[in-house]
Amino acid sequence: MEYKLFVDSDVVIDFFTDREPHANPASELFELNEQGKVKIYLSAVSINNIYYIVRRFLGHKRTIEVIEILIEMTEIVGTTKEEIMQALKYDFTDFEDSVQYSTALKIKDVNAIITRNVKDYKNASIAVLTPLNFLNLKAKNES
16 A cells, blocks of 8 residues: 655655654655655645755755755645635644645545644644654554
């Protein structure tokens, strides 16, 4: 079964900057993506945030290379006026997370949002998991 996962920018940043202790679960998600076992979706809005933070670690030139790799290995989902208007209606304390959530809902048959900020999605109607929790759940379902 291929899982469709909407991945928040914090997980991508963990992967590309090797932030501990979060880098290994993030790396495993991207490995599963490469193996075709999961399909990673990102918000187009996240790309700016990812660039901004990763650039501090890797510099401009290397970060541009990272973004090129990232857009080749993932699906990028646009955020339109419709998603932003919907995000304004959700009861989220963090507006960025509300926009991410409304964007994730656009993905047909999305299985989960993967983030380290699970508490920010407490009112979500779809599963919201940390990378490690997703990996553990996936392993349990396959055993």
